[in-house]
């Protein structure tokens with residue numbers, strides 16, 4: 401058994417407070433591209449982040465709200481509700497997303513970035 405390793409940090413992964421932040425590459429990055437997202441929180445406390453936004457504190461705060469929602473509602477309920485609300489209300493109207501954006505005040509988030517990211521994406 402090892403001594404307490406502290407936060408484990410590699411180029412690809414940071415483990416902080418029970419959350420694993422993953423710098424998305426390869427298929428994970430393709431998934432973010434497909435979703436037109438900079439971050440994706442998975443129900444098992446893993447968050448994929450676009451490499452260019454890996455240090456973005458606002459994006460991380462947003463994804464941490466999703467972690468809280470998962471802890472609050474349970475991963476199964478969260479997953480089912482998220483998809484149901486996504487289909488029913490769209491991304492912008494998804495109550496989980498509304499809460500997550502509301503709790504990072506002053507951050508325009510994805511809505512404002514969508515137009516810009518088209519030009520910036522290479």
Ligand SMILES: [Zn+2]
Pocket residue numbers: 462466496497500
């Ligand atoms: Zn979100």
